[in-house]
Amino acid sequence: MPASSLLPRPTEAHATAGHFTLGPRTCLRIGEGAEPAARLLRTLLAPATGLPLHPADDATVTLTLDRTLTDLGDEGYGLTVAPQAVLLRAAQPTGLLRGVQTIRQLLPPPALAASPQRGVRWSLPCVEITDVPRHRxxxxxxxxxxxxxxxxxxxxxxxxxxxxxxxxxxxxxxxxxxxxxxxxxxxxxxxxxxxxxxxxxxxxxxxxxxxxxxxxxxxxxxxxxxxxxxxxxxxxxxxxxxxxxxxxxxxxxxxxxxxxxxxxxxxxxxxxxxxxxxxxxxxxxxxxxxxxxxxxxxxxxxxxxxxxxxxxxxxxxxxxxxxxxxxxxxxxxxxxxxxxxxxxxxxxxxxxxxxxxxxxxxxxxxxxxxxxxxxxxxxxxxxxxxxxxxxxxxxxxxxxxxxxxxxxxxxxxxxxxxxxxxxxxxxxxxxxxxxxxxxxxxxxxxxxxxxxxxxxxxxxxxxxxxxxxxxxxxxxxxxxxxxxxxxxxxxxxxxx
Missing domain, CATH: 3.20.20.80 (Glycosidases)
Incomplete structure (x- = not known):
C-alpha cells in the first residue's frame, strides 16, 4: 500500500519511483543488535507470505543499529525502500521494532493475514521515511x-x-x-x-x-x-x-x-x-x-x-x-x-x-x-x-x-x-x-x-x-x- 496510508502517520515520508518486491530468495542482512527485529519480521510475515527471509551477508534487506542517530531517540527509525534494496535503521532496538510494523503496513494488506495467501505480489512502494513519536x-x-x-x-x-x-x-x-x-x-x-x-x-x-x-x-x-x-x-x-x-x-x-x-x-x-x-x-x-x-x-x-x-x-x-x-x-x-x-x-x-x-x-x-x-x-x-x-x-x-x-x-x-x-x-x-x-x-x-x-x-x-x-x-x-x-x-x- 502507498506510504500515504500509513497509520500512525510518519514524521516525514517522501515517496519515490518504483517498488521493491520480496520473494523466496529475499534475505536479511542483520546488524549487531538487530536480531530481535529480524526475528519479529519473520514471525509476522511468515503465516501469510511463507517467505523464509534467511540471513545473508549480501542480502538486499538490511536491519541495523546506528547509535549515532541520536535524533531518533528510543523509538524512532529511518526506512529507505529502493527498487533494489531496503534499509531499516534505528538508534535503539525498539526503533527497529517500530520500523518492522511500518514495513508490514507498506505491504499489501493480505500480508497481515494469519493463513497462507496465494497469488499476491509482496511489493513495498519505494519511499524515504524518518519517523519519531511525539509522545513517549x-x-x-x-x-x-x-x-x-x-x-x-x-x-x-x-x-x-x-x-x-x-x-x-x-x-x-x-x-x-x-x-x-x-x-x-x-x-x-x-x-x-x-x-x-x-x-x-x-x-x-x-x-x-x-x-x-x-x-x-x-x-x-x-x-x-x-x-x-x-x-x-x-x-x-x-x-x-x-x-x-x-x-x-x-x-x-x-x-x-x-x-x-x-x-x-x-x-x-x-x-x-x-x-x-x-x-x-x-x-x-x-x-x-x-x-x-x-x-x-x-x-x-x-x-x-x-x-x-x-x-x-x-x-x-x-x-x-x-x-x-x-x-x-x-x-x-x-x-x-x-x-x-x-x-x-x-x-x-x-x-x-x-x-x-x-x-x-x-x-x-x-x-x-x-x-x-x-x-x-x-x-x-x-x-x-x-x-x-x-x-x-x-x-x-x-x-x-x-x-x-x-x-x-x-x-x-x-x-x-x-x-x-x-x-x-x-x-x-x-x-x-x-x-x-x-x-x-x-x-x-x-x-x-x-x-x-x-x-x-x-x-x-x-x-x-x-x-x-x-x-x-x-x-x-x-x-x-x-x-x-x-x-x-x-x-x-x-x-x-
Missing amino acids: WRGAMLDVARHFQPVSYLRRYVDLLALHKINVFHLHLTDDQGWRMPVAAYPKLTEVGGLRARPDGAPHGGAYTRSELAGLVAYAAERGITVLPEIEMPGHVRAALAAYPHLGNRPDRALDVWTRWGVCDTVLGVHEEVFDFCRTVLEEVMDVFPSPYVHIGGDECPVTEWEESPQARACAREAGLSGPAALHGWFLGRVGAFLVRNGRRPVGWAETGTELPDGFTVLAWRDPAHARAAAARGHDVVNAHHRATYFDYPLSDGPQEPPGQPGAVVGLRDVHAHDPVPAGADPDTAARVLGAQAQLWTEYAATPARLEYLTYPRLCALADRTWSGPTSWTDFRSRLDRHTARLDALEVSRHP
Missing part, C-alpha cells in the same frame, strides 16, 4: 477483572497494539468483581476471588498462571510493548476481601465476589497485616512484570468503613491525620514508598489531580484540568480523559448501538481531537505530560468480538494522535479508509 506514553488499558479473557486473546490484543505503535499495555488485573493474578502466599485470591456468579446464576471466572503472565510479558517485549500491571487498592477490593475477610474493616463479615457494577463500599483496612499483604502481592507482581511502573489504582475509594471503624479512626489519630478520610493518601503513600524503594514508579488514577502522593505518575481521567493540576504539582501525567479515551462508552447515540457503559458518547472524532497536553498548560507543565492512553472497562464487553468492535477504529485515532501529533481530520480519515483493509485482513470485528 501511548497506552491501552484492558480490564480483565470484570470479564476474564484467556491469555491467547491477550496476545492477539498485543499484536494489534503493536501494529499501531502503542507501547504500553495496561492490564487491569483486580477489582471488586474478580482477581486474576496468582499470589503464592494467598491462593484464595484466585481460588475464591477469581469466580463470581452472573446475574443468571451461571459462574464467571478465570485466573492466569504465573507462567502465562510471564509469557505475555515476554511476548509483548518482543513487540516493543511494556505490560503495566494494575492491582487495585485500597478500594475496588471486594474480590480480595471475599477471599480474606480479615484484610477488611469487619473481619467477621463474610463477603461474596461482587456481582454488580459500580463502586463497592468495601475497602481494605489500615492495620499492619494489610500492608504485609500489599507488600507480598506487589513483590510477586514485580517478579513477574519488569515494567518500571506499577499501577495501584487508588480511585473511587469510599471512606465510610474507615469512619465507622474504631481501629481506622485510631490509626488516623496516631498518624496525625485530620480524620479517617485522610487515610486514603496516607495508605497510598506507604504503598508507593515501598514501590519506590524497590526501584519502581507508582501509578494511580486521579480524582482531582492533586490528591495522590508525591512521586506518583498520575492517570487523569475525570477532567483535563486535573491533568494540568497534577503536572503543575510536579507529577508525571498520562491524559486519560474519559470523554475521549473511554472506549467502553458508545461510539454514537444511534439506536444501532448495543447497551453499554452509561456516560458520554466517545466518537472517532473525539478521540482524534484529544490532545494529551491540556489546554492552558505552560511549557514546564506540558513537559510533564507523558502522553495518553485508551481505557476499555468491560462491564458491558465480555467477548473478544465486542472488545475489538469497541477498540477499533478508535484506537487508530489515539495511536495517530499520540505518535504523530495533530493531523487534519481529512488526512486521518483518508489514511484510515485505506487502513481498514489491514484490519479486515486481521479479522478485526466491525460488529457489536
Whole structure:
C-alpha cells in the first residue's frame, strides 16, 4: 500500500519511483543488535507470505543499529525502500521494532493475514521515511477483572497494539468483581476471588498462571510493548476481601465476589497485616512484570468503613491525620514508598489531580484540568480523559448501538481531537505530560468480538494522535479508509 496510508502517520515520508518486491530468495542482512527485529519480521510475515527471509551477508534487506542517530531517540527509525534494496535503521532496538510494523503496513494488506495467501505480489512502494513519536506514553488499558479473557486473546490484543505503535499495555488485573493474578502466599485470591456468579446464576471466572503472565510479558517485549500491571487498592477490593475477610474493616463479615457494577463500599483496612499483604502481592507482581511502573489504582475509594471503624479512626489519630478520610493518601503513600524503594514508579488514577502522593505518575481521567493540576504539582501525567479515551462508552447515540457503559458518547472524532497536553498548560507543565492512553472497562464487553468492535477504529485515532501529533481530520480519515483493509485482513470485528 502507498506510504500515504500509513497509520500512525510518519514524521516525514517522501515517496519515490518504483517498488521493491520480496520473494523466496529475499534475505536479511542483520546488524549487531538487530536480531530481535529480524526475528519479529519473520514471525509476522511468515503465516501469510511463507517467505523464509534467511540471513545473508549480501542480502538486499538490511536491519541495523546506528547509535549515532541520536535524533531518533528510543523509538524512532529511518526506512529507505529502493527498487533494489531496503534499509531499516534505528538508534535503539525498539526503533527497529517500530520500523518492522511500518514495513508490514507498506505491504499489501493480505500480508497481515494469519493463513497462507496465494497469488499476491509482496511489493513495498519505494519511499524515504524518518519517523519519531511525539509522545513517549501511548497506552491501552484492558480490564480483565470484570470479564476474564484467556491469555491467547491477550496476545492477539498485543499484536494489534503493536501494529499501531502503542507501547504500553495496561492490564487491569483486580477489582471488586474478580482477581486474576496468582499470589503464592494467598491462593484464595484466585481460588475464591477469581469466580463470581452472573446475574443468571451461571459462574464467571478465570485466573492466569504465573507462567502465562510471564509469557505475555515476554511476548509483548518482543513487540516493543511494556505490560503495566494494575492491582487495585485500597478500594475496588471486594474480590480480595471475599477471599480474606480479615484484610477488611469487619473481619467477621463474610463477603461474596461482587456481582454488580459500580463502586463497592468495601475497602481494605489500615492495620499492619494489610500492608504485609500489599507488600507480598506487589513483590510477586514485580517478579513477574519488569515494567518500571506499577499501577495501584487508588480511585473511587469510599471512606465510610474507615469512619465507622474504631481501629481506622485510631490509626488516623496516631498518624496525625485530620480524620479517617485522610487515610486514603496516607495508605497510598506507604504503598508507593515501598514501590519506590524497590526501584519502581507508582501509578494511580486521579480524582482531582492533586490528591495522590508525591512521586506518583498520575492517570487523569475525570477532567483535563486535573491533568494540568497534577503536572503543575510536579507529577508525571498520562491524559486519560474519559470523554475521549473511554472506549467502553458508545461510539454514537444511534439506536444501532448495543447497551453499554452509561456516560458520554466517545466518537472517532473525539478521540482524534484529544490532545494529551491540556489546554492552558505552560511549557514546564506540558513537559510533564507523558502522553495518553485508551481505557476499555468491560462491564458491558465480555467477548473478544465486542472488545475489538469497541477498540477499533478508535484506537487508530489515539495511536495517530499520540505518535504523530495533530493531523487534519481529512488526512486521518483518508489514511484510515485505506487502513481498514489491514484490519479486515486481521479479522478485526466491525460488529457489536
